[in-house]
Amino acid sequence: MASARAAAEGRRDEAWARVRHDFVSAFAACKADxxxxxxxxxxxxxxxxxxxxxxxxxxxxRFLPIFSAQHLRRFADILDPGSGAALAGTRTWQANRWLLAKVRDSEAFAGWSPHEVMHFLYETYDPRVPPLHQMLTYIAGYTPPSAPMAVIVHPHASGPARRTLKVGARGRTPVTVEVVGIDTGQPPAQALSPLAEVIGEFKDRVAAGPA
Known part of the structure; x- marks a missing residue:
């Protein structure tokens, strides 16, 4: 037991040493541009x-006070349409530097501080999903066993999506699972139209019962 604990502590200390070393190296790299x-x-x-x-x-x-990769890509699309997709897979600090360069190249932001730019972007083009919208997109429903169907709804930032899955064991009626992605970039009233459609099918299945 003692040897296992010592080994675990050794691995923890080694991991911390590596992370600390890389943070120190990152600070040195930024200092040297x-x-x-x-x-x-x-x-x-x-x-x-x-x-x-x-x-x-x-x-x-040397950076903007914006730390979410998704938000950086959203703001990149605002300043340079289509560039957000090009930044997918880019390290967050590099996407941040890219956006900072775009801001500095824009006469509209001449003389602005990084914090002023950040506040302007969030106040004008806030990419965060309203809490009500999040509540509406994380739901699930199930029909009775006599009419096996399930509906799962999830947020989907790149537009509405839907797919149908069939799940079941051999010899049993398969369950139809409708997976609906709600476009979080739209207002809730507009984004929920695909959900209204699948709920109508859901209610029809419950009313009809087994085929």
Missing amino acids: DFEALDDLETLACGQALVTKALTFYFPG
Whole structure:
């Protein structure tokens, strides 16, 4: 027991040493304006929002105070339509630097501080989903066993989506599972029209019972 605990503590200390080393290396790279070197620090890839936040704190003039990769891509599309998709898979700190470069190239933001830019983007083009919308998209419903059907609804940022699955064991009636993706980029009233359609089918199945 003692040896296992010691081994676990040794692995923990080794992991912490690696993470600390990469954070120190990241700070040194930013101080030298060697931002490409950040991508070589593999342990930081698992917490890119946190890393970008730390870099922004220590180097406020070299990053925007925006730490979500999804939000960065959304704002990139605002400033340069279509660029958000091109940034998919890019490390968050690099997407942040890309957006900062676009802001600096824009006369509209001349003289603005990074925080002023951040507040403007969130106040004008807030990509966050309203809480009510989130509540409406995380729901599930089930019919009685006599009419096996399930409806699962989930948020889908890239537009409405729907697919039908058949699930069941041999010798038993398969369950029809309708998986509906709600477009979180639309207002709730508009985004919920696909859900209204599948709920109508759901109610018909319950009313009809087994075929």
